[in-house]
Amino acid sequence: MVERGLPARLWVIVAAYNEAAAIARVVTDLKRDRYQVVVIDDGSTDGTAQIASAAGATVIKHPLNLGQGAALQTGIDYALSQAAEAVVTFDADGQHRASDINCLLEGLDRERAEFVLGSRFLGHSPNLPPLRRLLLRAATLFTHLTTGLVLTDTHNGLRAMTRRGAQAIRLRQNRMAHASEILGQIAASGLRYVEVPVTIEYTAYSLAKGQRMGDSVMILFDLFARRLYR
Amino acid sequence: MIAQFVFSIVLASVFLYAWTEYRRSPVVALLASVAATAGLYFVWFPSHSTRLAEFVGVGRGVDLILYTWVCISLIVLLNLHLKLRNQLELITVLARTIALANVGSERGGDRPAETSRPQETDGHRSRRRRGRSA
Numbered sequence: 001m002v003e004r005g006l007p008a009r010l011w012v013i014v015a016a017y018n019e020a021a022a023i024a025r026v027v028t029d030l031k032r033d034r035y036q037v038v039v040i041d042d043g044s045t046d047g048t049a050q051i052a053s054a055a056g057a058t059v060i061k062h063p064l065n066l067g068q069g070a071a072l073q074t075g076i077d078y079a080l081s082q083a084a085e086a087v088v089t090f091d092a093d094g095q096h097r098a099s100d101i102n103c104l105l106e107g108l109d110r111e112r113a114e115f116v117l118g119s120r121f122l123g124h125s126p127n128l129p130p131l132r133r134l135l136l137r138a139a140t141l142f143t144h145l146t147t148g149l150v151l152t153d154t155h156n157g158l159r160a161m162t163r164r165g166a167q168a169i170r171l172r173q174n175r176m177a178h179a180s181e182i183l184g185q186i187a188a189s190g191l192r193y194v195e196v197p198v199t200i201e202y203t204a205y206s207l208a209k210g211q212r213m214g215d216s217v218m219i220l221f222d223l224f225a226r227r228l229y230r
Numbered sequence: 231m232i233a234q235f236v237f238s239i240v241l242a243s244v245f246l247y248a249w250t251e252y253r254r255s256p257v258v259a260l261l262a263s264v265a266a267t268a269g270l271y272f273v274w275f276p277s278h279s280t281r282l283a284e285f286v287g288v289g290r291g292v293d294l295i296l297y298t299w300v301c302i303s304l305i306v307l308l309n310l311h312l313k314l315r316n317q318l319e320l321i322t323v324l325a326r327t328i329a330l331a332n333v334g335s336e337r338g339g340d341r342p343a344e345t346s347r348p349q350e351t352d353g354h355r356s357r358r359r360r361g362r363s364a
Contacts, residue, residue: 040329060329066322074326078333174322228257228312 009085012101013075014039014057015068016092020046022205027055029098030090038078039092040071048092069178073171080166087166091157095206100198104160107196114165114191117151118158123197129207135216143180146223147187151195155179158198165191176215177222237273241266251309254316258309265302 012035016023023039030037037057041049043065053059060078062071072089079087088104090096100118107116120128121136136155143154157179161169168189173181186193244266252259272279272295279291288294 058333060333062329063325064321066325070322070326074329077326078330081330172319174318225312225315228255228308 009083010035010088010105011075011079011082011084011086012037012088012090013072013079014052014090014092015042015071015075016040016044016048016052017042017065017068017071018044018046019048019092019209020044020051022094023048023052023092024055026090026092026094026096027052027057030101031056033098033101035088035098035101038075040075040078042066042068042071067174067178068176069171069181070174072178073169076166076169076171080163084163084166086160086162088160089157091206093206093209095200095202096158097199097201100158101160103196103198104158107194108160108162111194112192113194114162114168114189115186115193116160117153117193117195118156118198118200119151119153119195120156120198120200121152122195124199125202126199127202127207128200129202139180139216143183146180147184149183149187149193151183153195154183156198156200158200165189173222173226175218175222177219177226180219180223181226234273238270241269241273244269255309255312258305258312261305262302262309265298265305268298 012030014023014026014030014037016039019026027037027039039049039052039057039059041052041059041061043062049059049061058078060074062074075089076087086105086108088101090098090101096118100123104116104118107113125133136153139154140151143149143151155176159182165186168191169182169185171178171181171185244262248259248262248266251262272291276291279294281291283289283291283294286294288297
């Protein structure tokens, strides 16, 4: 077997919408570890783009707010155009650890996988509210029933994929349903995937920015509606 | 008889609409076709609607038609929603194209494509070494 090694050209994609309070620290942490960072500013009105740019990230500005799924696809398109060998998706609200990226990349290499998905349930998730834990468990079961993927965590924004993996992803769910859509596309691609433990640090800020119970209903509706047209 | 012809023409146009929608949304086209077929049937055999209404427990044929009409309205609403989603996807593609075309003017610290090799730092080298030995 050919040794693949860790990717030489790696881009970390950060989708951000009105994250002025957190984006500087997120980009600074990533830049400290010498990652190439592209922030997709999804129509923010609070100066997120300027702050991210000043912190050293490449910034792509959506002319209007489209949603996290749309922003991630823009980031993937950009990274592929820059000849990226691998991409990592990373949340802008500061709940991910830059140090976990190394675990994802080693997962890509060691397991010879095209996708490595972070799992807070294999790792740590201090301050995870019980209701959200229950919701995430239900989402895991839903994902297994609809895609056949065996996962412990489904709506985790910390993932890595090889160039081949990224080329298999074409997100059409602009908003939060993209997290389920991406898993469906991973399953459909037939490419190898693994989960690795990561830490999700819940803060008052990230909880306020995160999904709510009602969002899960909209996600289900979006996934259903998407199946009704081409 | 005049009303029957008028309604028949209207329902036939629903068929045409369903045909044109089939490529975009087969589910909506199928639902619209079923509704139009049922409508045509009851236009020409109105007494059957009363019998069917009694059978399903609605009561009067006119009530059954009313409920069916509500269902058709919901299908139309669903179709409008799907069309809006389609439009949003087009807007997304357009916005993405504009955003990617303007990356140069927004670029911050990272370098452009031709120089986007990873910064050869000790951190990077050590990560790759660990990867190869794994």
